[in-house]
Amino acid sequence: MFNFKQPFNFASAMSKTELTEKQLAIMETAEKLIADNGYDGTSIRDIAHAADVNVAMISYYFGSKEKLLQAIFERRTEYWRTNLESLIEDKSVGSFEKIYKLIDNYVEKIFNQTCFHRIMAQQQMTNEDSPIKDLILETKKGNQELIKRLIQSGQKKGDFKKNVDTALMMTTMMGTINQLLTTQHHYKVLNNLQDLSEEEFQKQIKKKLSTHLKAIFKAILQNEE
Amino acid sequence: MFNFKQPFNFASAMSKTELTEKQLAIMETAEKLIADNGYDGTSIRDIAHAADVNVAMISYYFGSKEKLLQAIFERRTEYWRTNLESLIEDKSVGSFEKIYKLIDNYVEKIFNQTCFHRIMAQQQMTNEDSPIKDLILETKKGNQELIKRLIQSGQKKGDFKKNVDTALMMTTMMGTINQLLTTQHHYKVLNNLQDLSEEEFQKQIKKKLSTHLKAIFKAILQNEE
DNA sequence: TAAAATTAAACAAACGTTTAATTGAGATTG
DNA sequence: CAATCTCAATTAAACGTTTGTTTAATTTTA
Structure with a gap:
C-alpha cells in the first residue's frame, strides 16, 4: 500500500506554544556557544552535538538557524x-x-x-x-x-x-x-x-x-x- | 624536457617587506567587509571580489585568511x-x-x-x-x-x-x-x-x-x- | 493505530586552500 | 636590436570539508 502520511512540521505549527524542555536545552546551549564563538562561528552541528540532540531537531523545532536566534531573543527580551x-x-x-x-x-x-x-x-x-x-x-x-x-x-x-x-x-x-x-x-x-x-x-x-x-x-x- | 620550476610562494618569502599597493587594497577592503559582517561572516571570495583580485591572490600574498587578519592588526597597532x-x-x-x-x-x-x-x-x-x-x-x-x-x-x-x-x-x-x-x-x-x-x-x-x-x-x- | 518525535543519510551550496597552467615585464643573450 | 630566458604575478579550475537544510524511514508515545 501507499503511505500518504504527511511529515509533521513543528516549526510552522508552533505559534505561541510553551517551550518544551528539549527546546529550552537547545536554546541555552546555543546561547553559550554563540556567545563564545559568534553566530557565524557556531554551526548547527556544534549546537546539536553540545545539546546532545540530532541535527535535524533544530530545523524541526525552530525552522532554521536564524529563527533559533530569533527565538532566543524573543525569550530574553520579553x-x-x-x-x-x-x-x-x-x-x-x-x-x-x-x-x-x-x-x-x-x-x-x-x-x-x-x-x-x-x-x-x-x-x-x-x-x-x-x-x-x-x-x-x-x-x-x-x-x-x-x-x-x-x-x-x-x-x-x-x-x-x-x-x-x-x-x-x-x-x-x-x-x-x-x-x-x-x-x-x-x-x-x-x-x-x-x-x-x-x-x-x-x-x-x-x-x-x-x-x-x-x-x-x-x-x-x-x-x- | 621536464619543468622543474618551483612555484614562488610570496607569503613565506615575506618577512618585513614593504606592502605593495595591491596588498594594501586587499587589506583595506577586508577591513571594511569584516567590520560590517564579522570575520566568519566574510568569505575570502567576498574580499577578493570586492577588491577585484583573484581568490588565490589572498593565499598567495598572506598565506591564509587568518594571517590576513593578523597582517591588518600588525599594520594598525604599530x-x-x-x-x-x-x-x-x-x-x-x-x-x-x-x-x-x-x-x-x-x-x-x-x-x-x-x-x-x-x-x-x-x-x-x-x-x-x-x-x-x-x-x-x-x-x-x-x-x-x-x-x-x-x-x-x-x-x-x-x-x-x-x-x-x-x-x-x-x-x-x-x-x-x-x-x-x-x-x-x-x-x-x-x-x-x-x-x-x-x-x-x-x-x-x-x-x-x-x-x-x-x-x-x-x-x-x-x-x- | 495514528500522530509526533527522532534518526541516519543525502542534498546542493559555500567554504578556505591548492594546483597547474599561463601571462607579463625585465634581464640576458647572440 | 631582436630573440630568448627567467621568474614573479595572475588565472581558472579543482580539492576536500563543512555548511544549513531536507528527505524518508523508523521509533516512541498515547
Missing part, C-alpha cells in the same frame, strides 16, 4: 520593561535613588544573562538589517523614552541639571557594562585577580561596577546651583 | 604607543590637561580607523585564544601601564584623588567609544539626526563624545579636599 515602568511612577522614591535603582537593575539583569547580552553586543555590531536588529532598536527606543521621562521629572524637581544628553549617558552605561562583559578576562589579568573564584569575582565586579556607574551618573546629572 | 610616551614625560602640561589630551588622542585615533576598531571590538568578544587576542592584550597592558603612571604623577601633585580604579576608568572610556562606534546608526535614529551628512555627523559626535568623556574623567579624578 520581560525587560515591566519593572522599569513602576519605578518611574513611584512618588516615594527620590530622583537619584531612582537612577541608582535603574543602574542596579541593568547591572543585575545583564550579569545574570551574560551569554545573551554578549550575543546582543555582537549583533549590534553587524551592519546588515535584520529582524533581530530591529527588535534591539525597538527595545532601546522604549527604554530610552522611559529614562528620558525619569530625567525630565528629576529636572522639574530641580534635582538634575538641564541639557543632559540622555543617549550619550546611556551609551556610557551600556558601553561600560558591555566592555566589562566582553573583556572580563582582560580585566582579571590586568588587575591580578586570577586567583579569585569565578563566583567571587562576579560578585566583586558587579559591586564595583555599580558604584562606579553611580558616581559617573551623579557627576553628569547633579545640579550644582 | 604606531599606538609612541606619542603617549612623550605626553607623559612633558613637564609643562598640567595633570588634567594631560588626561584631556589623552582622551582627544583616543577619540581621534579610533574615529579615524573606525573599521579596524570595530574589528578589534569583535575580536575581543570571542572566547578562544589566538595570536590576535594576545596582541590586543599586550597593547592594552602597555597602555594601561602608561596611564597608571600618568595618574600616579597627578596624585603625587595632589591634583587627583587617591584610590582610582584605572582599569575601570579605561573600561568606561573604551566602552563608551566602542558602544558609540558600533551603534552609531542607533544613536542617529534615537536622536533624529538622520538628515545630517555623514561627515557632519562624525564631526559633531567626536566633539560631543570628547566633552562627555572629559566631564566624566574630571568627576572621577578630581580631588575635592
Whole structure:
C-alpha cells in the first residue's frame, strides 16, 4: 500500500506554544556557544552535538538557524520593561535613588544573562538589517523614552541639571557594562585577580561596577546651583 | 624536457617587506567587509571580489585568511604607543590637561580607523585564544601601564584623588567609544539626526563624545579636599 | 493505530586552500 | 636590436570539508 502520511512540521505549527524542555536545552546551549564563538562561528552541528540532540531537531523545532536566534531573543527580551515602568511612577522614591535603582537593575539583569547580552553586543555590531536588529532598536527606543521621562521629572524637581544628553549617558552605561562583559578576562589579568573564584569575582565586579556607574551618573546629572 | 620550476610562494618569502599597493587594497577592503559582517561572516571570495583580485591572490600574498587578519592588526597597532610616551614625560602640561589630551588622542585615533576598531571590538568578544587576542592584550597592558603612571604623577601633585580604579576608568572610556562606534546608526535614529551628512555627523559626535568623556574623567579624578 | 518525535543519510551550496597552467615585464643573450 | 630566458604575478579550475537544510524511514508515545 501507499503511505500518504504527511511529515509533521513543528516549526510552522508552533505559534505561541510553551517551550518544551528539549527546546529550552537547545536554546541555552546555543546561547553559550554563540556567545563564545559568534553566530557565524557556531554551526548547527556544534549546537546539536553540545545539546546532545540530532541535527535535524533544530530545523524541526525552530525552522532554521536564524529563527533559533530569533527565538532566543524573543525569550530574553520579553520581560525587560515591566519593572522599569513602576519605578518611574513611584512618588516615594527620590530622583537619584531612582537612577541608582535603574543602574542596579541593568547591572543585575545583564550579569545574570551574560551569554545573551554578549550575543546582543555582537549583533549590534553587524551592519546588515535584520529582524533581530530591529527588535534591539525597538527595545532601546522604549527604554530610552522611559529614562528620558525619569530625567525630565528629576529636572522639574530641580534635582538634575538641564541639557543632559540622555543617549550619550546611556551609551556610557551600556558601553561600560558591555566592555566589562566582553573583556572580563582582560580585566582579571590586568588587575591580578586570577586567583579569585569565578563566583567571587562576579560578585566583586558587579559591586564595583555599580558604584562606579553611580558616581559617573551623579557627576553628569547633579545640579550644582 | 621536464619543468622543474618551483612555484614562488610570496607569503613565506615575506618577512618585513614593504606592502605593495595591491596588498594594501586587499587589506583595506577586508577591513571594511569584516567590520560590517564579522570575520566568519566574510568569505575570502567576498574580499577578493570586492577588491577585484583573484581568490588565490589572498593565499598567495598572506598565506591564509587568518594571517590576513593578523597582517591588518600588525599594520594598525604599530604606531599606538609612541606619542603617549612623550605626553607623559612633558613637564609643562598640567595633570588634567594631560588626561584631556589623552582622551582627544583616543577619540581621534579610533574615529579615524573606525573599521579596524570595530574589528578589534569583535575580536575581543570571542572566547578562544589566538595570536590576535594576545596582541590586543599586550597593547592594552602597555597602555594601561602608561596611564597608571600618568595618574600616579597627578596624585603625587595632589591634583587627583587617591584610590582610582584605572582599569575601570579605561573600561568606561573604551566602552563608551566602542558602544558609540558600533551603534552609531542607533544613536542617529534615537536622536533624529538622520538628515545630517555623514561627515557632519562624525564631526559633531567626536566633539560631543570628547566633552562627555572629559566631564566624566574630571568627576572621577578630581580631588575635592 | 495514528500522530509526533527522532534518526541516519543525502542534498546542493559555500567554504578556505591548492594546483597547474599561463601571462607579463625585465634581464640576458647572440 | 631582436630573440630568448627567467621568474614573479595572475588565472581558472579543482580539492576536500563543512555548511544549513531536507528527505524518508523508523521509533516512541498515547
